[in-house]
Amino acid sequence: MILDVTDFSDGHVLQSDVCIVGAGAAGIAMALELIDSGIDVLLLESGGLGAEPDAQALYQGTVQNEQLHSPPDRYRQRRFGGTTTIWGGRCMPFDPIDFEARDYVPHSGWPFGIEELSPFYPKANRLVEAGAFAYTAEEAFDRPSRPMIAGWSPAHYTSNTLERFSCPTDFGTRYGHKLRAASNIRVVLHANVTGLHLNAAGTHLDSLSVRSLKGRSLSVRASRYVLAAGGLENARLLLANRDVHAQGIGNPHDVLGRYYMCHIAGTVGALKIDRPLDDVWHGYDMTDDGIYVRRRLALRPEVQRASGIGNFIVRLHHPRITDPAHRNAILSLLFLAKLIIPYEYGKRLHGGESADLQTWFRHMGNVASGPLDAAAFAWHMFTQRALAARKFPSIIIKSKANLFSLDFHSEQQPNPQSRVSLTGDRDALGMPRLKVDWRYTSGDVDTVSRAIALLSGDINETKVGRLDYDASQLEMEMTRYGAYGGHHLGTARMGTDPRSSVVNARCRVHGIDNLFLAGAATFPTSSQANPTLTLIALALRLANDLKEGRA
Amino acid sequence: MGAAGFIGRRVVAALSASDWAAAVAASRRTGGAADAVVVDATDEASLGAAFSGIDGIVNCVAGDGDTIRRNADAVFGAASRLNQPPRIVHLGSMAAYGSAVGRVDETAPLLGDLDEYSKAKAAADVRALAYPAAVILRPGIVYGPQSPWWSDRIARLLMAHRLGDLGARGDGYCNLVHVDDVARSVLLALRTPAAGQAFNVAMPSPPTWNEYFQRYARALRAVPLRRISARRLAVELRIVAPACKLLEIGARLAGARSAALPPPIRPWLLKLCAHEIILDVAKAQTVLGMQWMPLDAGLQSAADWFRGGGRT
Structure with missing residues (x-):
């Protein structure tokens, strides 16, 4: 059932077997997995069923460098469904190499291999409504699918791995009915956790303090607790509770909040492909089960090892929108539509760059030069994205000149200096606010620059075309829009050694026998992959641990 | 009884193929290879005459609520008056x-x-349970070649991409059972010593309706499956369904076959697609010894029939 804090009297004590904090991708996935398990589950959500500015404002904080990281109340949503209410829906699993300890990636290595998550990926895939767990073209189609570039097989990259796309599914809207109907699940809205109360020895979580913005106070007593509040908020909650452990819960060795990773992403270069137009395909295909999928170029794992660089993928992309020199009516239309595109998506479309009047006029001129193209594109986006329940995932512009840019998404190395911490400011509930100090390393720059160089070599070698890019500008391009928004990883990393990790291999906080973390905060490394699918698989694994008494 | 209907025809065929039964096909109209009698299934006197000398009766009569009630009263009333x-x-x-x-x-x-x-079906079961020699079979969604709703109309809706992945509205369980499995369960029920009992008849781990649509669409090659938005379903219910009704009335007045018209999506179908009920079929398996046709094989048989020009 779905309740509100106002359904309880002030001071009421809620009891349950398991209490999950946060009704986003991880929390809702866990609750769904625990339906009819015989376990009494309490799922606490800070927000309501819709967007509420007061609840969202609790996420406000500061960033060390505004050029490098978006404000903490952006790219995450404090409401039922969490950030699945705004996510883009791009899904792919981590690669086996991501779990390995690699001597060329400092602090790398998960305490298990991909085989620990493999049993949970297919179900995670179903929950995000991305169809079958089939992430290569050969697995996804029982017929030959269009190659990215016909007959092209680069030495250092594969082009048969796929991205699959969720609707994008809003977990609150999609699965609320199941949580409402479940007799063993109680969702409580407007329930903000403000205190985690340990026993005197600091080894067991006794209770939680819960407050609403309207002043209602409750307590929660559960046998086991799971923090599933997101990659930034999980760290904030643990750091903010210092009455028993002076540095915060799970932080005796100053690991909590450190190793903060996003992804390194950017758009570079001009790739001219010397092949017939029909031999090149960089758009979406649709599988029989109706899922949009798209090929990408993925740096082969053996090449990563041989080159000593991180994981990396790249997509063929349209030229940068802001520069009207592309003379493309559709791209200019997107520039002109910047005011109606949400911040989270507009940032990488427009980069917040201010444009002078002349630039605006040149974009208008581009639109005027191709009104039919612009109108057809607008109609496609209206019918296949705005109106569609399964949305066309992104903007695809077919270049009539076979000219593309490269859109890359790269692993970021774990770095203890990249961190989140608490400030002296407090939110409306008295909780200390977060400060984000995201940093990248020379290793990150190295991964991008060497991966692009390898691709450039492949292109030259195979004579498929020509890639022009300015190697000296790569670092600027990979940080042009700062850290990739919405991917908040590593702040409470997983490991076997409490001196270098916050949770163990089963996601239990070291030294606390009944406190678990769900979500991407536990990821020791970031992969090239978007994190949602993997964090859901990890959450399902934890839910099964809870069900089967392993946790 | 109801031998000319979708299930009745299969039961008659299965009985005729057995080495222990001679089927008498009873329905409102004559037809079929087996011995046939014409009966009014809601008339006790008519049934009394037809039941004479019959060892076992299979009641497959379908209809609206009133027909179902009157049929149950007539069948069990007439049978009760027989010596044996x-x-x-x-x-x-x-x-x-x-x-x-x-x-x-x-x-x-x-x-x-x-x-x-649903009310009439429950009332008929209560009536049946009062009869000492009854075995009640409660099938789920009976599909297979010639199934008018579940293999024909659904196929037409999938081919037209008017049905597909319904999201949360298709999370209900689709308790499918192939018509051949139903016929087999009838034959087993005729000979089981477990009289006076009811049996659920459906595949043991049913798919959701979304999964059923996906797998059937694949068998029909009606792919890619489309995600059907709430907005589109609202248009189906409020605009398309009334328009289909008007067409149907028009076709009937003109003397044309209404079966060729585009099928409507009705509110009860959407309610069913969201209904999270799973029939427990353990009893049919252990007491009757039922085994089930694998879903993919069953769907393929339905798809082959439909693609072969099927229609009921």
């Missing part, structure tokens, strides 16, 4: 359980609270 009340296998429906959710076995109350059909 014969075995009656009565085809009930999962609809008798009404709005029950979760795993439902045969001991669950017959709520019959969904609509008039």
